[in-house]
Amino acid sequence: MTSPWADRDVLTGSQYRTDANLEARRSIYAFGRPWVDLPGVVLDLARLNGTETVADIGCGNGAYLAELDRRGHRGSVVGIDMSAGMLAAARGAVPGAAVLRGDAGRLPLADACADLTLAPHMLYHVPDPMTAVAELRRVTRSGGCWWS
Ligand SMILES: C[S@@+](CC[C@H](N)C(=O)[O-])C[C@H]1O[C@@H](n2cnc3c(N)ncnc32)[C@H](O)[C@@H]1O
Numbered sequence: 546m547t548s549p550w551a552d553r554d555v556l557t558g559s560q561y562r563t564d565a566n567l568e569a570r571r572s573i574y575a576f577g578r579p580w581v582d583l584p585g586v587v588l589d590l591a592r593l594n595g596t597e598t599v600a601d602i603g604c605g606n607g608a609y610l611a612e613l614d615r616r617g618h619r620g621s622v623v624g625i626d627m628s629a630g631m632l633a634a635a636r637g638a639v640p641g642a643a644v645l646r647g648d649a650g651r652l653p654l655a656d657a658c659a660d661l662t663l664a665p666h667m668l669y670h671v672p673d674p675m676t677a678v679a680e681l682r683r684v685t686r687s688g689g690c691w692w693s
Pocket residue numbers: 556561567602603604605606607608609625626627628631647648649650664665666667670671
C-alpha cells in the first residue's frame with residue numbers, strides 16, 4: 546500500500562489541492578529564530594549569474610519561482626508540479642511564470658535542458674525517489690547542478 550505521503554490522489558485531491566495547507570505549515574516556520582529565507586539561501590548557494598535555465602520540480606505555489614523573479618533572473622525558468630491547484634497558486638504568485646503539470650518520476654523535459662534543477666521539499670512525496678533522482682540528473686546538463 547502506498548503511504549499517504551506519496552499517494553497521488555491524496556496529494557493532488559487533498560493535501561495539495563490548493564496551497565492552503567502548505568501556507569499553514571509555512572506560517573509556523575515564520576516563528577523560527579533566526580528566521581531563514583530558504584529560497585533565498587538556496588539560490589545564494591547556487592551562485593547564479595542570472596542567465597541560467599532553471600527547472601523547479603514540485604514547485605508548489607512558486608516560492609522559488611517568485612524569488613528568482615524578485616532577483617530579476619533573465620534565464621528561462623519552468624516550474625513543474627503534479628497538482629493543478631498548486632500550479633494555479635504559482636501562477637498567481639508569479640504572473641507569466643512558465644508552469645507545467647508533470648510528475649517528478651517522468652519529467653516532461655528534454656535531456657540536459659537545465660543548468661539548475663531544484664526539487665526542494667518534495668522527494669518525500671515520490672513513491673520511487675531513485676527514479677525521480679535519475680530524472681533530476683537526466684534533465685540537468687553536465688556540469689550543472691541539481692538540488693533537493
Ligand atoms: C511541500 S510542497 C513544496 C513546494 C515547493 N517546492 C517549496 O519548497 O515551496 C511539495 C510539492 O510537491 C508536489 N509534488 C508531490 N509529489 C510530486 C510529484 N511526484 N511530481 C511533481 N510534484 C509533486 C506537491 O504537489 C507540492 O506542491
